[in-house]
Amino acid sequence: MDWGNILELSLRELVGVQAIVFALAAIGINVQFGYTGLLNFGQAAFAAVGGYGVAVIVTTYGWSFWLGLVVAVAAAVVLALLLGVPTLRLRADYLAIVTIAASEIVRLVGRSAWGRDVFGGSDGITGFSSAFYDLNPFTEPLELGPFEFRERVLWVLAVGWALVAICTLVVWLLMRSPWGRVLKAIREDEDAVRSLGKNVYAYKMQSLVIGGVMGAFAGIVYSLFQGAMQPDVYATNFTFFAYAILILGGAATVFGPVLGAAIIWFSFQFIDLALRGAIGEGYIPDWLMDSNDTGAVRFMLTGVVLVLLLVFRPQGILGDRREIALDAR
Amino acid sequence: MPADDLTPSASLTAKREAAVAALADVPREPGAKKPDPILVADDVKRHFGGLLAVDVDHVEIQRGSITALIGPNGAGKTTFFNLLTGFDRANSGSWSFNGRSLHGTPPFKVARAGMVRTFQLTKALSKLTVIQNMRLGATGQRGESFWRAMLPFTWRAQETAITERAEELLARFKLDTKRDDFAGSLSGGQRKLLEMARALMVEPELVMLDEPMAGVNPALTQSLLQHVSNLREQGMTVLFVEHDMDMVRDIADWVVVMGQGKILAEGPPETVMSDHKVIDAYLGAHHDQSLAELEQELEAGTLTEEEPAAAETGDGR
Amino acid sequence: MQKLARCLGALLAVLAAVLLAAPTAAAQGSGETIHGTLTYQDAPVAGVTITVSSADGDEIGTAQTAADGTWEVPVPGPGDYTVVLDAATLPSTAPGVARDTIETTVNPQQRKVVLFRVGAPEGGGDQPSPSATSPSEGGEEEGQAPGEGSAEAEAGEDITATAGNNQLLQLFVSGIRFGLILGLAGLGLSLVFGTTGLTNFAHGELIVFGAVAALLMNQAGVPILLAALLATLLSAVFGWGQDRGFWRPLRKKPTGLIALMIISIGVSLFLRYLTQFIIGGGRETYDQYTYQSPVSIGPLSITPRDLIIMGICVVLLAAVALALTRTRIGKATRAVADNPALAAASGINVDRVITVVWTVGTALAGLSGIFFGMIQGVDYLMGMRILLLVFAATVLGGLGTAWGAMVGALVVGVFIEVSAYVVPSELKTAGVLVVLILILLVRPQGILGRRERVG
Missing domain, CATH: 3.40.50.300 (P-loop containing nucleotide triphosphate hydrolases)
Incomplete structure (x- = not known):
């Protein structure tokens, strides 16, 4: 087994596109769940809507890429309003169920033959990313020690990490303001906040919208990177992953989602390559596992990590243990 | 507020007399x-x-x-x-x-x-500090609007004023030493x-x-009572x-x-407490027992019927 | 860099594998066709002759299966067709075919899938290797039908057999059957929510547990009926163990309900992919009771198996309802659901009640999984698919009430099947979920739920 190679490939994931995509999705969930206590289990739908926004406008209708971006964000806002209006007045678990249902609705409609003319069916949509890559200022690959990044990837990484930085900055600014204080108070007890004259419903809606728009950014970045918008990328697992990342990094912390995303994708790549290596070298017998099973093992590990974190370190890496202890009331 | 407001004698103040007088007829x-x-x-x-x-x-x-x-x-x-x-x-x-x-x-x-x-x-609000709890109460805060929240210079002055008012209140309620503790503690x-x-x-x-x-x-009840009278x-x-x-x-x-x-x-407290309808409502058939004893029983009843239930289920259900 | 692509590719690949067995296919042109893939023990079977004739006996066309086992016969338009496999052309390695004649109905613009089971019935289609393909390069570009493909395979299977009958009535009965099994599946979720407040996202995997336990025993040679019984008992033990060994200690710790909900997501991910690890990404079937000829009852035609399943469901649901109202433990359960603290104060052993709920709920979920498995086959994603419908059913009925769960399940079952009459069948699930959201708008507490007190 070539440990150097494995390590090198895994380290790339620390700053890779997957880390960006899931960091964006998790920052959104952090605003909604971490700070406001809203259980949005439909972040995949927001990402899908973002990806479709660009893809449909550019490929299906042949309009401009910039309009596509506007439509993508607007679609996420509309989706948040649609989901929020019926559920934000209800108990937390209703929002959870409605949002997870919505994410499946978006995916099923997106991949259906019925909507194929617009959404491209299960094959999805391609051919919308050229306007984005035309803007690419990088003309040659970048070499950093053992790492080499191609121009195309470099451009996605630059734009992606800029977006992550902007979203993190916005969250940082918001959460130290009185606005963020209202959000955190709603998480603790919304009736108390109502009794103090705050329009809780409006704040929850704002939180849902902002988190959803960040989810849409995730979808836009990923579909531009792939050059394709495929509905099945945005299954419920997408959302669950983002939750795992957020909880690993630390919910209600500014840098938690980013740290969590980088660590999780590094570990995934590392575990996957190490397992494949071990199978290839015969350290793991075939009757137990072949290289096709590494995907399943990775998901199993995600599940175990999620459970162990919540049981033994619910505050994640960056969170404050004292805050969690207060839940014991 | 002057500290002597908190002494028990404050219960017979001009405001109380005015309130009682207004209700006399x-x-x-x-x-x-x-x-x-x-x-x-x-x-x-x-x-x-x-x-x-x-x-x-x-x-x-x-x-x-x-x-x-x-x-x-x-x-x-x-x-x-x-x-x-x-x-x-x-x-x-x-x-x-x-x-x-x-x-x-x-x-x-x-x-x-x-x-x-x-x-x-x-x-x-457990995970907010005492002072954050207090600041939250202020109305008309500029920094509570989404767009202005990102521009701290638009709300910083108001925030300082609110904090001063909150600290005064905390001092009056003898919570100033807990200013930066989590409310949950x-x-x-x-x-x-x-x-x-x-x-x-x-x-x-x-x-x-x-x-x-x-x-x-x-x-603590005496001090709480005092705070309630002070509101008047x-x-x-x-x-x-x-x-x-x-x-x-x-x-x-x-x-x-x-x-x-x-x-x-x-009616005024004395009148109401001797009212038969009130005693019936409270005591039902137990006319002979003293009001205080029955109160205690009712309290005990309250505990099993309402409070623990609400405490257990109050969060999500 | 390709990690995400890979794992999502795996998902897609598995979906596609499931879908190869689904009768609904994307309309890829205007022309209707009937097609399928012939496999035996996971290997394609080539050179077999398949003939399609119209309802009145005219031969429409013939096809030979290709090297990859696929075949296709274009048909002139929507209508009823008979598809016949010429068993004589099967290679000597294949022992025979379960049913050599299948009647089917082709809807407008449909590419209808018809599958023949060679020898001992096996999972559908070649299984694309999970995780080896990325979405952009995968060989499953033609993955046609949506995620709930197997639900459609099941509906399609029965409905094709009844061409010419009153389709709406048939769909309605299908819906009742689906709803009854869903009711069985959802009781545990609803009761666990009622007694502990936990919205258990791993409940879908409890359904899969029963199905897979039965499958593994069945594959080891245990007859399916015995395997079903054992698997149900094993489910009960699994539920008991899960509560005693996992959830109860967590309840004793200061863990919030929302944290518990996310823990259940972790449990769900673990169990789901453990299932994939064990049975693979394809769809497996039991060796008996997978296909039966329907019998006619008046205008209906229904398989004896389905009648028996429906009977068992009705009996069990009634038993649970009676137990809840008549027995000590049932009354205690309702008391705990109503107010755990008060129940504890009046001498009810709340922990014991919760353990019983977990045990019975998991057993019923496991049994429902076996029923779903008989009808649709077993695959590792079935839990997530069914879970969403169970959620819809319980929310519709009112979270936490047993009656609500049953009523909601019937409504969802009937709706999902009957809606196939108007909605493209691949959008059935989406349709139910939309209706769920609309109902929440009007009546947030569900059909039978109560509003709760504030402050």
Whole structure:
């Protein structure tokens, strides 16, 4: 087994596109769940809507890429309003169920033959990313020690990490303001906040919208990177992953989602390559596992990590243990 | 506020005398008209399935007074509170605050109108510090708008002013030493104090306290009572729900008795406590026992019927 | 860099594998066709002759299966067709075919899938290797039908057999059957929510547990009926163990309900992919009761198996309802659901009640999984698919009430099947979920739920 190679490939994931995509999705969930206590289990739908926004406008209708971006964000806002209006007045678990249902609705409609003319069916949509890559200022690959990044990837990484930085900055600014204080108070007890004259419903809606728009950014970045918008990328697992990342990094912390995303994708790549290596070298017998099973093992590990974190370190890496202890009331 | 306000002798102040005098000529009967009502409710009804939980024909709350709302468990006191403050919807009826109709008004607008409530189960915001809890209470904050929140220079000055006001209040409620502790780390009594202080940050005209003394250790009750009387001294009107008759007698200017959703009796504490209807409502067949003993039994009954249940399930269910 | 692509590719690949067995296919042109893939023990079977004739006996066309086992016969338009496999052309390695004649109905613009089972019935189609393909390069570009493909396979299977009958009535009965099994599946979720407040996202995997336990025993040679019984008992033990060994200790710790909900997501991910690890990404079937000829009852035609399943469901649901109202433990359960603290104060052993709920709920979920498995086959994603419908059913009925769960399940079952009459069948699930959201708008507490007190 070539440990150097494995390590090198895994380290790339620390700053890779997957880390960006899931960091964006998790920052959104952090605003909604971490700070406001809203259980949005439909972040995949927001990402899908973002990806479709660009893809449909550019490929299906042949309009401009910039309009596509506007439509993508607007679609996420509309989706948040649609989901929020019926559920934000209800108990937390209703929002959870409605949002997870919505994410499946978006995916099923997106991949259906019925909507194929617009959404491209299960094959999805391609051919919308050229306007984005035309803007690419990088003309040659970048070499950093053992790492080499191609121009195309470099451009996605630059734009992606800029977006992550902007979203993190916005969250940082918001959460130290009185606005963020209202959000955190709603998480603790919304009736108390109502009794103090705050329009809780409006704040929850704002939180849902902002988190959803960040989810849409995730979808836009990923579909531009792939050059394709495929509905099945945005299954419920997408959302669950983002939750795992957020909880690993630390919910209600500014840098938690980013740290969590980088660590999780590094570990995934590392575990996957190490397992494949071990199978290839015969350290793991075939009757137990072949290289096709590494995907399943990775998901199993995600599940175990999620459970162990919540049981033994619910505050994640960056969170404050004292805050969690207060839940014991 | 001067510290001597907190001494027990403050209970017979000019404001109290004024409040008692204003109510002197009011007839001792349910639905009595008051000389200067701040809150007027008419025909308020609330059904839960077949049960008529609240059925109030008419009630008025005198401005500048401390009014106690008493009644046995299940009398509909908390539900009536919920209806008045918009936390629950009445099936019918109307009520107005300062002449402004509040029927169908959401809770946050009720609070902004100047009618602020606390809860029977204290709602301290655990993961916010004491000072953050206080700051949250201030209304009209510029930094609470989404766009301005990202521009700290637009709200920093206001925030400083709010913090000063909050610190004054904390000092008055003797919570200044806890300023930067998480509210979740406070004792039950301190949470009650914090909740009251936080409600004052809204600068209300009418403060509605839902069992302010419940679950507070006896050492703290006197100081809590003092804080409640002080609200009147500062020109606020107080409406509070309470079980303990002794406390009611100490501070209330007027008592409204509820039973099975209706207003049974009204009057000054001494009059009401000798009223037969009240004794019947409270005691049922047990006329011979003393009121205090029965109170205790009722309290015990309350504990098994309402509080632990709400404590266990209050969070998500 | 390709990690995400890979794992999502795996998902897609598995979906596609499931979907190869689904009768609904994307309309890829205007022309209707009937097609399928012939496999035996996971290997394609080539050179077999398949003939399609119209309802009145005219031969429409013939096809030979290709090297990859696929075949296709274009048909002139929507209508009823008979598809016949010429068993004589099967290679000597294949023992025979379960049913050599299949009647089917082709809807407008449909590419209808018809599958023949060679020898001992096996999972559908070649299984694309999970995780080896990325979405952009995968060989499953033609993955046609949506995620709930197997639900459609099942509906399609029965409905094709009844061409010419009153389709709406048939769909309605299908819906009742689906709803009854869903009711069985959802009881545990609803009761656990009622007694502990936990919205258990791993409940879908409890359904899969029963199905997979039965499958593994069945594959080891245990007859399916015995395997079903054992698997149900094993489910009960699994539920008991899960509560005692996992959830109860967590309840004793200061863990919030929302944290518990996310823990259940972790449990769900673990169990789901453990299932994939064990049975693979394809769809497996039991060796008996997978296909039966329907019998006619009046205008209906229904398989004896389905009648028996429906009977068992009705009996069990009634038993649970009776137990809840008549027995001590049932009354205790309702008391705990109503108010755990008060129940504890009146001497009810709340922990014991919760353990019983977990045990019975998991057993019923496991049994429902076996029924779903008989009808649709077993695959590792079935839990997530069914879970969403169970959620819809319980929310519709009112979270936490047993009656609500049953009523909601019937409504969802009937709706999902009957809606196939108007909605493209691949959008059935989406349709149910939309209706769920609309109902929440009007009646947030569900059909039978109560509003709760504030403050």
